[in-house]
Amino acid sequence: MSIPGNVGVLGGGRMGAGIAHAFLIKGATVVVVERDDDAAAGARARVAGAVAKSAERGTLHGPVGEALARFSTSTDYSSFAGCGLVVEAVPEDFELKATALKAVEEQLAAGAFLASNTSSLSVSKLAGQLQRPSDFIGLHFFNPVPASTLIEVVLATETSPELAAAAKGWTEALGKTAVVVNDAPGFAxxxxxxxxxxxxxxxxxxxxxxxxxxxxxxxxxxxxxxxxxxxxxxxxxxxxxxxxxxxxxxxxxxxxxxxxxxxxxxxxxxxxxxxxxxxxxxx
The missing domain is CATH 1.10.1040.50 (N-(1-d-carboxylethyl)-l-norvaline Dehydrogenase; domain 2)
Incomplete structure (x- = not known):
């Protein structure tokens, strides 16, 4: 299975930039949404630097300029409207994540998926804050994302089988291995x-x-x-x-x-x- 053509990432820190980079070098069009212009500029610099390093290592297929032309940053959640998948990568705080996920969900079209990069919080409880819990899943990337070969796919109670299968496919398309776990404190x-x-x-x-x-x-x-x-x-x-x-x-x-x-x-x-x-x- 291929990755979604349009991917959004909420939060452009070390993890968010790494997630954006992972999808970008595999051909997706990626937008990172940050809290303000300074944070967005920082996210762009981090992703651009990671893409340049991928080119040096020979893991980027195509020119750096072509990859960065598919990358943008924003401070507006409406930038997620055309995305088939949005991955939330804000700090590890339940209320912060729940509020952010609800705001993202409001922008998504029917059939689009939403994921959290939480490393320990209950994915099922986060799903309980959403209108479409079956379209929500945990995608726990590991730091540093470019070097890591693992994504922990965390199934919430209501995650649809279709989304579970799709997440495994995306993981393989990114060149990583999926470990699938049911929601539990700290996962595996x-x-x-x-x-x-x-x-x-x-x-x-x-x-x-x-x-x-x-x-x-x-x-x-x-x-x-x-x-x-x-x-x-x-x-x-x-x-x-x-x-x-x-x-x-x-x-x-x-x-x-x-x-x-x-x-x-x-x-x-x-x-x-x-x-x-x-x-x-x-x-």
Missing amino acids: SSRLGVAIALEAMRMVEEGVASAADIDAAMVLGYKHPTGPLKTTDIVGLDVRLGIAEYLHSTLGERFAPPQILRDMVERGELGRKSGKGFFVWTD
Whole structure:
């Protein structure tokens, strides 16, 4: 199955820009809607940079200019009116996402689909805020999107079989692999990934070993491509804290965020995006 010809992305941060890039280099016409002109300009710069890197790596079929001619940014939700699929990629807050999704849905034509890139929130509860819950699904992309080969396809209670099949097809068309899960707190990936990361943080907190050695144990001993603490830095400590708090509230004490995580977020040590987390980042 091919990807939709016209794709919208709500939110042009690191994840939203990555999602836009993924569809753009596979031939879709893509629009990113942001909250204001400055944010839209930032989104355009991120996507343009990613497309240029794809050209350097040989993964872009066609000229950079042709790809960017199919890309636009906007601050108006009505820009989604012609899209066959819109992926929401705003911060991981239920009320924020629910409000945004309802506003997007109002612009979509009959037969268009809506997805959330949530990494842990209930897709079924988000669907419950919508007029057409059968046309809604979770598409959990992974950071960094260009390098990741996985999309977690999360089925809400009312997601139609047609949409479930289409989402698997889109994933394959993007050159990625679909893991299909039913809606549950943290799905499969976040639930397992956060559990390992939280225990790694507790080990640092308790002085068991350094962050580098803990990560090396998982990379060398268990063949993880990246250790849990470096992954946390890449994802963002604030993002991991939000997910952990949600899982703590839904699944119990085993997901209670350790104090070291709370303290680091309070100090602004958010990982790669701030320059420091469990590791120092200079890129």
